[in-house]
Amino acid sequence: PHTVNVTTLKHLRAGMKVADIGAGSGYTTELLARAVGAKGKVFGQNTPFVLERFARAGWSARIAKPVNANVVSLEREFDDPFPDDIEPLDRVINVLFYHDFEWMKVDRAKHVADVFAALRPGGLYVIVDASALAGHGAQDSETLHRIEQALVERELEAGGFELVEQAEFLRNPADTRDWNALPWRSSDKADAGEFSDKFVLKFRKPE
Numbered sequence: 001p002h003t004v005n006v007t008t009l010k011h012l013r014a015g016m017k018v019a020d021i022g023a024g025s026g027y028t029t030e031l032l033a034r035a036v037g038a039k040g041k042v043f044g045q046n047t048p049f050v051l052e053r054f055a056r057a058g059w060s061a062r063i064a065k066p067v068n069a070n071v072v073s074l075e076r077e078f079d080d081p082f083p084d085d086i087e088p089l090d091r092v093i094n095v096l097f098y099h100d101f102e103w104m105k106v107d108r109a110k111h112v113a114d115v116f117a118a119l120r121p122g123g124l125y126v127i128v129d130a131s132a133l134a135g136h137g138a139q140d141s142e143t144l145h146r147i148e149q150a151l152v153e154r155e156l157e158a159g160g161f162e163l164v165e166q167a168e169f170l171r172n173p174a175d176t177r178d179w180n181a182l183p184w185r186s187s188d189k190a191d192a193g194e195f196s197d198k199f200v201l202k203f204r205k206p207e
Contacts, residue, residue, distance in 0.1 A: 012036055016090040019043040019074075019118070021081060022050065022097030025058030026068070032093065033068045043089070045074040045081045049104075079110040081118075088120035095128045096198075098152060102141035112159035121207040125161060127152060128170065130181035131197040145181045149199045161203035170198035 012018065012035040020029045023044035032042045044063070051059060063071050074081065078101055082089075092115050101108050115125050132139075132146035140146045153163055175197035183190040 012091065015039040017041045017043075017087055018091040018093065019045060019082070019089055021045050021092060021094040021115075022047075022078070022100070023055075023059065024050065025055045026062030026071075028093060028095050029071055030062060030065070030068055033071050036070065038070055040070055041087075042068075042071045043074050043082070043086070044071050045076060047077055048075060051075065077106075078104065079107040080114055081111065082114055086118050088123070089118050090120060090123050092119060092123070092125045093128075094126070096130065096145075098127050098129050099132075099138065099141045099145055099147035102138035102147070108155055109159065112156060112161070116160050116205055119205045121205055123205050124164075125156065125203045125205075127156070127201045127203070128198060131175070131177055131199055133177045144177075144179065145185075146177060146196070149201070152199075152201060156201075156203045160205065162206060163201060164204045165202040167200035167202075170200055172197040 012032070014037040016036045017040060018032050018036060020032055020042065023029045023046050026044060029042055029044040033040075036042060044059070046055060046059060059073070062068060063073055074083075076082070101111065119125065129152065130146045132144065132148040134148065134150070136146075137148050137151045157163065172195055175195075177197065179189060180186045181196035189195075
């Protein structure tokens with residue numbers, strides 16, 4: 001269910017070290033692996049809960065593919081996704097998982113601090129998520145699988161990141177933001193070709 005448009009990957013280069021937060025069954029992880037090539041490295045992070053509840057079989061099959069030989073599996077909690085001795089990362093990608101941190105009771109400040117520490121100076125944290133109504137913060141995280149963009153910006157900036165770019169290719173101004181953003185939970189919307197408004201935010205660790 002967690003996919004990312006290739007536009008999000010356009011600045012990746014061969015040899016980069018990148019990470020996929022909440023990798024799930026590894027769709028985005030494989031895109032990253034292909035983008036950075038054999039000389040690069042991709043860390044695919046999942047929690048034990050996510051793997052056992054949703055993704056163990058799919059993730060295992062994904063990383064067994066030869067194209068994913070440069071993928072390192074990290075089974076860690078979201079508020080401590082990387083080991084302290086991880087080599088500095090160029091990019092971290094989070095596709096449609098930041099909102100889940102609320103109902104999963106993740107300490108988001110600790111998560112942001114851990115990502116900040118893992119990135120090299122000038123490294124980027126790219127977050128894609130479904131938009132909640134203005135003023136709703138994270139209150140719709142479990143019921144509608146959405147989070148307010150302004151809240152994400154505040155939390156990342158409080159952790160030392162700079163918002164440097166936004167992308168518009170997943171925007172839908174017609175979205176009323178009062179329905180479940182998971183397509184299989186709103187099949188009538190999906191069948192009608194409607195999709196949730198999503199923000200794509202690029203945050204940089206200052207050099």
